[in-house]
Amino acid sequence: MAKNEKVLRFRLSIDVGGTFTDVCAIDEVTSQLRTAKVPSSPTDPLTSVLNAISALEIDLAEVRLVTHSTTITTNALVTRDFPPAAMITTSGFRDVIEMRDGTQEDVWDSFREVGKPYIPRRDRYEISERIDYSGRVLTPINMDQAHDLAQLFTKRGIKTVAICFLNSYANASHERAMRESLLAVAPEMEISISSEILPGINEYERFSTTVANALLAALVSSYIGRLDEALRNQGYCGDLLMMHSGGGSMTAALAQRLPLRLAASSIAGGAMAAKYIAKQCGFQDAIAIDMGGTSTDITLIMNGEVRVVQQWCVEYGHPISFPSVELATIGSGGGTIAWVDKADALRSGPHSAGADPGPAAYGRGGRNATNTDANFYLGRLGNVLAGGAITLNAKDAERAITDNVADALELSVLDAALAIVQVADASTASAVRLLREARRSLSASAPLIVFGGAGPLHAVAVAKELNAPLVIVPPHPGNTSALGCLLVNIRHDFTAMFQSLVSGIDPGALEDQFASLEREARERLAFEGIPDQQILLERAVNMRYAGQWRSLTIAIGKGQDSIPDAVKRFQSDYQSQYAYLNPTAPIEVYQLALTATGQLPEVQFRKHEVIGGAPVRQSQRPVAFDEAGDFIATDIYSRSSLSAGMIVTGPAVIEQLDTTVLIPPGFKAQVDEWLNLRVSEVP
């Protein structure tokens, strides 16, 4: 062994967000977790990555694995920062992505409409070809036209193309022929074909997904190429894994083929961190709430898993039919504006003061009363945030609350501030209730796991509203996306059409279909260099009563009893989900699903010895709580001073760099062996 050879002791994860870049590293020798947060570079995410790594003071030559999540794809979709691109489609169908399903997101406002297609009509081309529902060719593809298009694109300087033919899910040959024709003329072209990107029925979702994927290809390829090179220049020799929206990672090579899968990867990272913390604390079910400045993301963890949905979107009307962690987002955060409507009702949101001007207390010219202003007035927030980056101004907060709420409702400023926070908490609880209703089998004792700058301030009140017995605040509530990234396995989800009444299923055909999905999964994981023994394949079927439109995903095994077992599980899941059954109605399978995992060695965190002892307060200030109704002298603690086993009894406030935790009277926070705060009612 050469003398200078380094030990590969670290696993590293980096999340580049819009405002901050977070990085986590676990030292596999000591189990110590290191984290850092740096401002994101406004111009180049690569700079953010490198800055974050250097902030951690880790030698990349000692890093075994890097996992990365980024908002570059989401940002490109939001800002529509796309290269010149074209879509080629079946003659007569170039408007599929413009007609969509016709629906409006706002069903009542004639002046709010769905955004235009990502590729404008002028750049959508038609070609003579047609395949029917069964895959039979009705009109052969016109190769002369195909060739002409290739020439035309060269002339127009178009290097990004989406090929979307009708019924191509049943027969991909025309799409492939079209691609070959383009590549023959311009081999460097970035082409996405719908039969490969999303081989399933229904043109609108398939075309929309394919178009978005094509538009991101050049961006992601160049970014990954540069990132890979920069990491290697600093001595990194491992794989680069990219977090995807489905709550797993994929290799950089695959990410270049499916760049759209990187959208929402940061959010997925947060959800995976919540899942991990739930498991760490011994819970199968949990509700994760991440409340930031302008919005709150809510995710449910059930049976130790984050639920994955098959369709989502960055922008309404542009569906992305790739698996994504299930999430509800509401416009409620620290900057959410409270206002009084013309009929004297106190409302919370949906407007937010955002980062600029921000809450009135920031003193940057904001005049509206926000949750942050109310929390600050109530003493729940101190006057210095983020380690001194922001100082709050009491007069501005008070004036905003007085002018916008207290006077209009003829309340004292104190009562107005309490009311603002209570209304905001109730609306967060309502959003959780809506998501929980859709997943009714969630355990009633599921705890709240809270993240984000504003989450731990509101968490106990929301938990009370929901009758959740416990609130968990992890040690680094502002660093969850990076943490989640560190924890995930390589994961891919596959689906195949298979529509049959349960009574008519041919077990051989079912097995064949699953076997073919499994082949595809193994091929993909082999492409990513995962050895066979690390591959985990899990089968499921999507089942419903015949005639229904929505289904439940039911795990299914192999062998003789697999179908009747799945039916039993369906009946019991349906009962717990919808509180009734149709015992005589026929049940059908309409889709097969396969989750393929490339298992990575599990991350081990350091467990702290539970010693206990009395926590030492840092200071005291008057804080108003809902229960007391007036200001009371309240102890303020620094999170970093709390060690495992300590108990902080409310009323109290615990401050840390990235958040503030509110412990109302009658509640206590216990520091566990992982340094999570567990907040619950004092019995």
Place this chain on the structure above:
Amino acid sequence: MTPAKQRKGKVKNVRELDPVTFEVLRNSFSNAVELMAQQFRLTCHSFVIYAQDFSCALADANGDTVSQGEQDIAVQVGTQHLVCKNIIEQFKDDIHPGDVFVSNDPYAGGSHFNDVRVLRPIFVDQELIAWAMANGHWSDVGGSVPGSFDVKAREHFGEGLRISPVRIWSRGEFRSDVAKLIVGNTRAPEDNMSDLNAQSEATRVCEREILRLVGRYGKDVVTLAFAEVICHVANLFRARISELDDGTWTTSDYLDSDPAHGEGMIPITVSLTIKGDQLSYDLSKSSPAVSSFMNSAAGATLSGIIAGTKRFFPDIPINAGLINSIEVELGPTGSVINAAWPTAVSGFVSGSFEKVINAIFELWSEIMPERAIACSFNLEYLLIGGRDVRFDHRPIFMWYDWMVGGWGARNGYDGASAASPLFGAGFASQPIEGQERLNPVVTTHCRIVVDSGGPGEFRGGCGVEKGGQLTDAELPVMSYCCDRSRSIPWGTKGGLPSTPQGLWLNPESSRSEYRGAVFSNVELVSGDAFSRPSAGGGGFGDPLDRNLGAVLDDVIDGYVTPERAAIDYGVVIDSSDPLIHNWTLDQEATSHQREYIRTNRESWLDADAEVIARRYRAGELAQFDLIRQYGVIVEWGTGDLLPETTRQHRELIKKRSVSGWRL
């Protein structure tokens, strides 16, 4: 005084609940309705419900709506309380915990037979405090035609099963005999039984939530909150109305015709009055009922009034506070908007309903010019039924299809293209690939129709055209309903009309035949092709004032042809190489062309209509020319002039378009 208290139109509220309890309960009621809607959406069987044709509401003990789903289909809003009150009136004291009622009676507040409403009374200790309601469009409720739309029906007996209010659950016992009677009279008994169940279970979710709130806040606080939430919306709405100037505005929109009375469009006349904080509508001057199924009964018309008004107040929730703040005079029964039993009403959406909405749009566009909008396309739906011989067991197929279309241009903005109808902006069209698997019909094309948006300074949204061909079908028959083949979506403030609707059989062949806007049970054979356009929306403002760059962009994108750019907008665009988007705007020719149109366009509207019709038949003039430049309406298949319709059309163009033109 703070600025808040100086606001004009401020109504001082007397409210007993504190601000937090009030707002939390207000949110909780709407949350309870959303929870119910969510379960209904996840468990429904009817594909029409799945496409979002449903609504959910919570009412108080009197049946007054407290909260209504925010995503509810427009066509059902503002009517739930009528059905609820009808049940309360009929059953009086005979309403018990565990009861569930069902009704689809359009003559008692319902919309049409397909909209089956399920209502559950909510009790606290034997005291009725509220109602939960889940309403959905069943894909078939019997009658002589699949899908339950018999376009030829004069009376309801052929349309479908009328379910006057019945108890489907009695004190917790399911009355399967009654349920079977209902679903046994439909073509989809299994699906309908399942939906009856799904609806009933969805209302249980709302009940559970209300009882949770009662447990937390007490019955008295919850029922007080019902009243205050209703009052809150009334105050919000009245405050807004009182900010507006007093006055009365009147207009009419038109049905294509009354089949029993030859040609001539049928007016639906709406008057709107604002006085202080009171808004009133008067529709009593509308025509007598037509001899087709396009009439609406009182409930459906009220729904059009509420839905039309709501679009100018999108932020105000719908509940009894809004509904009861609007005075409505429909006049005596027997009219096209106040049809009496047993007049046929199943086609009311394509008929009266969307006309009421468009008329209301025109009135509010005068009052709130910043939200002004021209006329939008009309709901249209096609059904082909028969046997599918692609499979050995030759199953029955029902290709039930509806399209998106163009919305009216708005003050400052073009209209939305290819959007869901006014009937429900959340009502989804169906995937073509899914349809092709389920039916022996190949879709030949489905595309935006060039030039279909009504010209204007702001262009109307574009309509679409969908064509199909029957492949392996046995004894297929086709029925269709769309209206607006003659009553073309109109432009306003100088904007021009868009395009007509109507179906062509075997287009572009020797067997080409125009079948028009309404027909049923036309027999077809495999190999037959058909095509139908949805209309665009009307234009807003003088098209000669449209920004040249906007016209050029429309030409490059293929929303407007260079030919129509010259005729409709007076903009001359040449192309050296359209394939690489090499278009140029001829400024000088454009000035001349615009001047020429400006000087002559009024006189074109007085041209001899017979001569124009003849030139259409000779192929010298296009349909666009007739509608937009000459104001002439003909029978589109034969080219025969429709003199009365033309007279009406020209009068309307003068009122809405010419009056907005600069000389």
